[in-house]
Amino acid sequence: MTTTDLDCLELVKRVHPDFRAVWERAALQDQIALARYFLPKRSAKEVVEPTRPKVIKWYCPFAAQHVFPSGHRYCINSYVGCAHNCAYCYANGYTLDRVCPKEGFEKLVDKDVSDLEEFEVPAAPVHLSNSTDALQEGLESRYRHTRYALERMLDHRRRFTTITILTKNPGLPVRDGYLNLFKELNVLTLDNPKRKVFEREGLPALQVEVSLAFWREPARIFYDPGAPSVEDRKAAVVALAGARIPIVLRIDPLFPRSPVAGHKSLADFGLEEAQTLDDLRGLVAFAKQVGARHVVYSPVKIIQPRRRKMTDAMVRMKQVYRAMSYPEKPVWRGGSFRLSKDIADRDIVLPFLRICEEAGVKAKFCMTNLVETP
Numbered sequence: 001m002t003t004t005d006l007d008c009l010e011l012v013k014r015v016h017p018d019f020r021a022v023w024e025r026a027a028l029q030d031q032i033a034l035a036r037y038f039l040p041k042r043s044a045k046e047v048v049e050p051t052r053p054k055v056i057k058w059y060c061p062f063a064a065q066h067v068f069p070s071g072h073r074y075c076i077n078s079y080v081g082c083a084h085n086c087a088y089c090y091a092n093g094y095t096l097d098r099v100c101p102k103e104g105f106e107k108l109v110d111k112d113v114s115d116l117e118e119f120e121v122p123a124a125p126v127h128l129s130n131s132t133d134a135l136q137e138g139l140e141s142r143y144r145h146t147r148y149a150l151e152r153m154l155d156h157r158r159r160f161t162t163i164t165i166l167t168k169n170p171g172l173p174v175r176d177g178y179l180n181l182f183k184e185l186n187v188l189t190l191d192n193p194k195r196k197v198f199e200r201e202g203l204p205a206l207q208v209e210v211s212l213a214f215w216r217e218p219a220r221i222f223y224d225p226g227a228p229s230v231e232d233r234k235a236a237v238v239a240l241a242g243a244r245i246p247i248v249l250r251i252d253p254l255f256p257r258s259p260v261a262g263h264k265s266l267a268d269f270g271l272e273e274a275q276t277l278d279d280l281r282g283l284v285a286f287a288k289q290v291g292a293r294h295v296v297y298s299p300v301k302i303i304q305p306r307r308r309k310m311t312d313a314m315v316r317m318k319q320v321y322r323a324m325s326y327p328e329k330p331v332w333r334g335g336s337f338r339l340s341k342d343i344a345d346r347d348i349v350l351p352f353l354r355i356c357e358e359a360g361v362k363a364k365f366c367m368t369n370l371v372e373t374p
């Protein structure tokens with residue numbers, strides 16, 4: 001063992017308890033590799049956290065592993081911000097109101113993949129992206145940063161397991177010739193340590209998670225004003241399925257439906273009806289038709305945006321949550337207002353799960369979907 005290895009093991013002892021489980025689960029050599037890649041080696045702090053200032057990052061620096069056991073996995077945010085401007089955007093809670101490319105993105109990716117190789121970091125899943133749409137039209141068609149990151153991951157395929165691309169713009173990769181790249185990424189190379197497991201269990205090595213929460217255009221325009229239309233997204237999903245790209249359909253988030261609190265409609269609160277039961281049946285039937293691996297759901301959270309006002313729609317949605325929660329109040333947790341689990345299950349989630357069950361479509365709660373992606 002070298003001096004650097006011993007220093008890394010000393011550093012591991014200083015990892016914040018919220019993140020320590022990732023090291024505790026790893027073999028000794030992997031602990032050293034993870035420390036070299038993720039931890040601030042020159043930090044004088046007594047307690048250190050995985051804060052690495054490049055682009056292939058620790059999946060979620062905000063969540064403790066005992067609450068959100070994301071394990072060793074990466075997130076790449078190819079851009080800053082997102083032009084889709086969804087009324088319910090969760091990223092508004094921690095990002096600022098800017099939409100732009102990242103300076104020096106390609107060089108940062110190069111540096112990260114070269115470090116992953118040099119430090120011999122074990123293979124892990126990677127997600128694009130948490131805080132932006134990696135395939136959003138204006139930025140990706142001009143800068144191709146996501147394509148660049150995917151190409152480098154193909155060059156270093158043994159350092160990554162499942163590559164998940166989450167988007168509301170599935171038409172871009174279909175139109176701009178990304179499908180061959182997706183197909184190549186969907187095969188683990190002979191030197192990938194997880195190849196046999198993936199083959200034995202029939203797991204895809206790449207999946208495209210298409211976010212399609214609405215079935216009618218008026219709802220899409222109201223809640224996802226900057227994102228492609230329902231029909232465009234459906235056509236692109238059909239094309240992805242035709243090219244045999246593994247697809248997950250995110251019917252996410254799930255919204256309250258009229259009548260609210262027994263007698264009011266969403267229109268009474270100044271809101272567009274987001275998802276009728278027929279809409280949900282349409283979405284779930286579509287997931288089945290295109291052979292989606294499963295669908296993903298979670299009840300909508302009312303995010304308090306960072307340093308700016310809540311969107312009008314979410315101010316109204318908060319009133320809906322208040323009416324649904326009465327005489328109690330919505331729960332404030334993790335920077336957002338939510339329904340209590342009992343109310344969310346009864347009024348939002350369980351009717352959706354029944355539709356999935358009747359259609360024979362597997363449904364996964366969003367966090368379960370993430371932690372079960374190997």
Ligand code: SF4
Nearest residue numbers: 082084085086089132
């Ligand atoms: S697509 Fe995602 S990141 Fe972009 S605005 Fe909508 S919810 Fe936010």
